[in-house]
Amino acid sequence: MADIKFEIKDKLGVISESSKGWTKELNFISWNGKQAKYDLRDWAPEHEKMGKGITLSAEELNSLKEILNNMDL
Template sequence: MADTFTYEIKERIAVLSQSSKGWTKEFNLVSWNEKDPKYDIREWSPDGNKMGKGITLTDEEAAVLKKALMAREDL
């Protein structure tokens, strides 16, 4: 039996890049299965109906990532 899930993009924060086929890598706030929203980075099809594999981050994980990025002198 296939796993089913629901999602709702609560906030579109940024488009990080776009492929030649129109897919966009996005940084969004997404609620998965009606749970509290998490930060999410993944690719989306041009029509927004398909998604690639991605990564979700809790508020705490996003804060650690932000701190690490801010500490980089080359960014």
């Protein structure tokens, strides 16, 4: 399996934290030297491991924001 390289350009926020210290975070990340995107996923305490997540372009994040703003929470 190929090494995945990432650079967290901006830590935008922590959504939750598990009892084992893993955090669900929204970050702005460059994957494998490509243009940075918004990224939502679980991270180990020192960012040495990560869980599955999703990456979103600015347009996709804006669409998600509109959907969330229209929900009754």
